Amino acid sequence: MRLNDTDAMGMAARMPLEELRGMAHRVRCQYYPDGQASYIIMRIVSYTNVCVADCSYCAFYRRPKHPEGYVLSNEQIFVKCDDLLACGGSLVAMEGGFNPYLKIEHYEQMFRAVRDRYGDRIEIYGPTIVEVIFIARSSRISVDEALRRMKDAGLRWIPGGGAEILTDAWRRRLSPKKYTVKEYLDGMHLAQSSGYGTTATMVIGFGETWEDRIEHLRHVRTLQDETGGFASFLLWSYQPDHTALGGARLADDDYLRAIALSRLYLDNIPIIRASVLTQREGGAKALLYGAHDFDIPLEDQVTELAGARIERNIETVLGWVRNAGLEPVKRAPL
Numbered sequence: 001m002r003l004n005d006t007d008a009m010g011m012a013a014r015m016p017l018e019e020l021r022g023m024a025h026r027v028r029c030q031y032y033p034d035g036q037a038s039y040i041i042m043r044i045v046s047y048t049n050v051c052v053a054d055c056s057y058c059a060f061y062r063r064p065k066h067p068e069g070y071v072l073s074n075e076q077i078f079v080k081c082d083d084l085l086a087c088g089g090s091l092v093a094m095e096g097g098f099n100p101y102l103k104i105e106h107y108e109q110m111f112r113a114v115r116d117r118y119g120d121r122i123e124i125y126g127p128t129i130v131e132v133i134f135i136a137r138s139s140r141i142s143v144d145e146a147l148r149r150m151k152d153a154g155l156r157w158i159p160g161g162g163a164e165i166l167t168d169a170w171r172r173r174l175s176p177k178k179y180t181v182k183e184y185l186d187g188m189h190l191a192q193s194s195g196y197g198t199t200a201t202m203v204i205g206f207g208e209t210w211e212d213r214i215e216h217l218r219h220v221r222t223l224q225d226e227t228g229g230f231a232s233f234l235l236w237s238y239q240p241d242h243t244a245l246g247g248a249r250l251a252d253d254d255y256l257r258a259i260a261l262s263r264l265y266l267d268n269i270p271i272i273r274a275s276v277l278t279q280r281e282g283g284a285k286a287l288l289y290g291a292h293d294f295d296i297p298l299e300d301q302v303t304e305l306a307g308a309r310i311e312r313n314i315e316t317v318l319g320w321v322r323n324a325g326l327e328p329v330k331r332a333p334l
């Protein structure tokens, strides 16, 4: 039976973690074999750090004309992709915020260049939907046209970043220029109906309540009921260092509880992904709390500059998973 918001609140607030874990793990094993967890090696390439979104939780961006602002050339992006392939990776997430100088033509040539050079050897996760909305507006075209032109250039995926916490109160506090919940969901709906694969994400640890988290999950589940367009749901945690927002790092138990609740609530999403990037060994442990998939990122500047320590030794990360009693199984991009 589907979990309603009242029951989800009760479980989040009162159910012993071990009991929640048992329930979530049983559901997780309906989607993926017990004793195994899937993973992919990837990197996030931030092709520019020039951004006018001013997110209060971000330590990465530079305002226009800042001397440390940059835009990567295609050649610099190729070096990163070559390195990814050499390490056994197969997914590059290309993200860059709200750069007012880059118009749709820049994105078309960039995605076309990467697709032409690598074909299907590397899958590309493109800009988040909030970035697509920004690109469309600054290029004076519709979001529909921006999506179509990027798709024609070889892009197939719009990942779920930019959602953070899907309540308007938190969006105003974290990223007031990153559009409302409705605009976010309408944008994802449009991407899904335009033939893109999409993922859903949630970021926790800002000080949000369980009501806020459950509202976010409800938006994701409702859109998924309508479209079936989310391939997976990734839960990761805010990193507070060097940010205007500040705050403290999320405790593992809070993360594990949220993973378990996400597995139980999102009964229409097949893959729950844990974050070893932000929770390290706690992320590996989450593979026993309802998640069954994880990324091994070789690069994520946005998260690193806010204090995450990326473990670049792939065997070390796989060791965390084996220590949790699970056999890691490499998967193809999806």
Ligand code: SF4
Pocket: 051, 052, 053, 054, 055, 058, 059, 060, 061, 096, 097, 098, 175, 302
């Ligand atoms: S999180 Fe992304 S959109 Fe927000 S300020 Fe940083 S680079 Fe810009």
